[in-house]
Amino acid sequence: MSAPFKQVTVVGLGLLGGSIGLAVQAAMPGVRVVGFDADAEVRTKARELGLAHEVPEVAADAARGSDLVVLCVPVGAMGQAAAALADGLSDGVVISDVGSSKASVARALAEALPGHTVIPAHPVAGTERSGPDAGFASLFSNRWCIITPPADADTAQVAKLVAFWEALGARVDMMDADHHDKVLAVTSHLPHLIAYTIVGTASDLEQVTQSEVIKYSAGGFRDFTRIAASDPTMWRDVFLSNRDAVLEMLQRFTEDLTELQKAIRKGDGDTLFDHFERTRAIRRGIIEMGQDDARPDFGRSDHDGQQ
Amino acid sequence: MSAPFKQVTVVGLGLLGGSIGLAVQAAMPGVRVVGFDADAEVRTKARELGLAHEVPEVAADAARGSDLVVLCVPVGAMGQAAAALADGLSDGVVISDVGSSKASVARALAEALPGHTVIPAHPVAGTERSGPDAGFASLFSNRWCIITPPADADTAQVAKLVAFWEALGARVDMMDADHHDKVLAVTSHLPHLIAYTIVGTASDLEQVTQSEVIKYSAGGFRDFTRIAASDPTMWRDVFLSNRDAVLEMLQRFTEDLTELQKAIRKGDGDTLFDHFERTRAIRRGIIEMGQDDARPDFGRSDHDGQQ
Structure with a gap:
């Protein structure tokens, strides 16, 4: 060809x-x-x-x-x-x-x-x-x-x-472009906004030092820091240019987070379990579609060499 | 020994x-x-x-x-x-x-x-x-x-x-145990709660299909699905047992997210840029401390073999 x-x-x-x-x-x-x-x-x-x-x-x-x-x-x-x-x-x-x-x-x-x-x-x-x-x-x-x-x-x-x-x-x-902007608002823009937010939140705490945040980041936090290390100019422009779709997805996310927050406050374990159980299927779909590394922990090799 | x-x-x-x-x-x-x-x-x-x-x-x-x-x-x-x-x-x-x-x-x-x-x-x-x-x-x-x-x-x-x-x-x-619970609330529990939330949010949208979410997950979303595939029973118990510290960290996160949401709504690019710029230092600290894989994208190898 x-x-x-x-x-x-x-x-x-x-x-x-x-x-x-x-x-x-x-x-x-x-x-x-x-x-x-x-x-x-x-x-x-x-x-x-x-x-x-x-x-x-x-x-x-x-x-x-x-x-x-x-x-x-x-x-x-x-x-x-x-x-x-x-x-x-x-x-x-x-x-x-x-x-x-x-x-x-x-x-x-x-x-x-x-x-x-x-x-x-x-x-x-x-x-x-x-x-x-x-x-x-x-x-x-x-x-x-x-x-x-x-x-x-x-x-x-x-x-x-x-x-x-x-x-x-x-x-x-x-x-079409409008549909693209909605799809990417949820698969890319919202994840970046949330990652940038939580990394900022963790840096600003008085009770937990930045050094502690770094040391114990393997508990989950470090995953977010990768995305939050992305180019600031590029991401500023993304949020300004796809404002409506990002704000719409953010609204959905906030509603869902508030629901889980309420379940934690009330000690409602069933709601938490049901929510945590059903999110596994999406991960399986991503692996099956070849859109992520199937190895545990993305195949990271920071445990002194091998897993 | x-x-x-x-x-x-x-x-x-x-x-x-x-x-x-x-x-x-x-x-x-x-x-x-x-x-x-x-x-x-x-x-x-x-x-x-x-x-x-x-x-x-x-x-x-x-x-x-x-x-x-x-x-x-x-x-x-x-x-x-x-x-x-x-x-x-x-x-x-x-x-x-x-x-x-x-x-x-x-x-x-x-x-x-x-x-x-x-x-x-x-x-x-x-x-x-x-x-x-x-x-x-x-x-x-x-x-x-x-x-x-x-x-x-x-x-x-x-x-x-x-x-x-x-x-x-x-x-x-x-x-001491109380300090541990505050530190882990931010480095582990809050990241898991947020990951579980956004994966749930993405699954529930009417305008964007689950298949689209899976296909275009490499834009950032897939990172969150790894954590959200963790054991539901374990995580239900974590949130119920460390409720106060998790709710406190969640409150901080929500305040920060609201601030960035407002900046997006107002078109305030400077606030966004300043926030996105300063989160890079934490990533550098984590890499320097050997707490994450230094290779881009966690060293993932899902691009048909090599990077």
């Missing part, structure tokens, strides 16, 4: 952009990858790491000649990053992105680049690391990529973007 | 009890391990797996001749499990446990076995698995074990229990 695009521009060379650069080079040897980042230090680092074949100094130059541009910047910076490319864009180029919220990004990209084909996408993949040295070529392997084509999108262009993500190892789903 | 105890009885042969049985056999070859579980199927399984040298049919028989008894049952079952041993206990035996809350367990054990030496302990270690086949000998390696001796505890007996846990690979700390 020939590659769906001949030259790909990746704008924003952090964890996601860097991984795309590496993954395209690994999976599509004939395709040229051009990278760009607004930060000069990141551009230098990206050249050293070989995240792209070429990393020009000017955004518009990076776009020149490409038939796919993937924006990998925080969602609040999408419009500005897209506008900077305008002078270099070829006719027929597909503009896409990897942002974690889709309705607001679709609007920002359409406004910044009127007349161009915009097909937003979101690979549901990542780690807690950020920056140009955080990327790796297999990040998207066996992960889902959600594409949210506008109603009037060209079917052939959408098919090319699907083929692109599948070539990087991803499984592709399509849905 | 000679082993601190000659014969150890482990009551409750699930993840923790089974791991102690295996760890003692691995670390202290001369020490005899006797196991017991109230469930006949678990006793049979434990014999097959060799979790102990011997697994008698009657609790009191399991206690006979031991100079250490470690209760590894849900905290709500401690009193009853201890009382069942009474007839078999030797003079001078040390009664200990591995329960996740300590003040209520100390009371239950003292009431069930008046006149005996009770020194409660809590190894801060575990996985989401439960049952006799979940145990492994290195579970306690490099994990903290918190011992909460009563004010009038015999120093020599406490020192033996410290030596026992250190021989299993743990690092030992001592504190």
Whole structure:
């Protein structure tokens, strides 16, 4: 199969952009990858790491000649990053992105680049690391990529973007942007908000020291600290751009938490047990679908070597 | 160094009890391990797996001749499990446990076995698995074990229990039971409550299907499902037995969550950024202290093999 695009521009060379650069080079040897980042230090680092074949100094130059541009910047910076490319864009180029919220990004990209084909996408993949040295070529392997084509999108262009993500190892789903934003509010945004919150709560206690929190974190807390180590700029933008869906899911969560709180206060063990019992099925589903490591404790190896 | 105890009885042969049985056999070859579980199927399984040298049919028989008894049952079952041993206990035996809350367990054990030496302990270690086949000998390696001796505890007996846990690979700390319960409320109990809650919330949505939640769980949600797959009986008992400290920590968490909710509603990006920025330090501390896997994503290997 020939590659769906001949030259790909990746704008924003952090964890996601860097991984795309590496993954395209690994999976599509004939395709040229051009990278760009607004930060000069990141551009230098990206050249050293070989995240792209070429990393020009000017955004518009990076776009020149490409038939796919993937924006990998925080969602609040999408419009500005897209506008900077305008002078270099070829006719027929597909503009896409990897942002974690889709309705607001679709609007920002359409406004910044009127007349161009915009097909937003979101690979549901990542780690807690950020920056140009955080990327790796297999990040998207066996992960889902959600594409949210506008109603009037060209079917052939959408098919090319699907083929692109599948070539990087991803499984592709399509849905409308509003539904994406609701789904991700619960599977990604709310979990991050809660993790950031509890890590903050634990840091601020007077009766329990931060050193104690760190020492005894293996009781469960440490799991939350991984997510809460994610990039602050990216996550600020996610919550601002997907506000309504996040607030709606947060409302549901708070209702459920209040119910369990009441059960604890009343000593109602049956309600607690029933709730704790039924949440196991979801974990089984995730393991069966290959969406998490099946080994206990995620396969962590911090017990002096082996488990 | 000679082993601190000659014969150890482990009551409750699930993840923790089974791991102690295996760890003692691995670390202290001369020490005899006797196991017991109230469930006949678990006793049979434990014999097959060799979790102990011997697994008698009657609790009191399991206690006979031991100079250490470690209760590894849900905290709500401690009193009853201890009382069942009474007839078999030797003079001078040390009664200990591995329960996740300590003040209520100390009371239950003292009431069930008046006149005996009770020194409660809590190894801060575990996985989401439960049952006799979940145990492994290195579970306690490099994990903290918190011992909460009563004010009038015999120093020599406490020192033996410290030596026992250190021989299993743990690092030992001592504190009073009430402080333990506050510390663990934040590092373990609250994280579990929140994880159970959000997994329940996600299962109950009408607009987002359970299948979507599972498919796109790699965006963060899947981390919470691991903890929410923990043993329901154990966790029901933890919340009932450490009610006051859990409710206090939950109150703090809810206040902080409300503050971030308000920032999202108002579009206050600075408050969000400042909060998300400062939670990274805790993660660094945990990694530096060897309390988590330093690799991205806990070193998960579900990307078709490697990262």
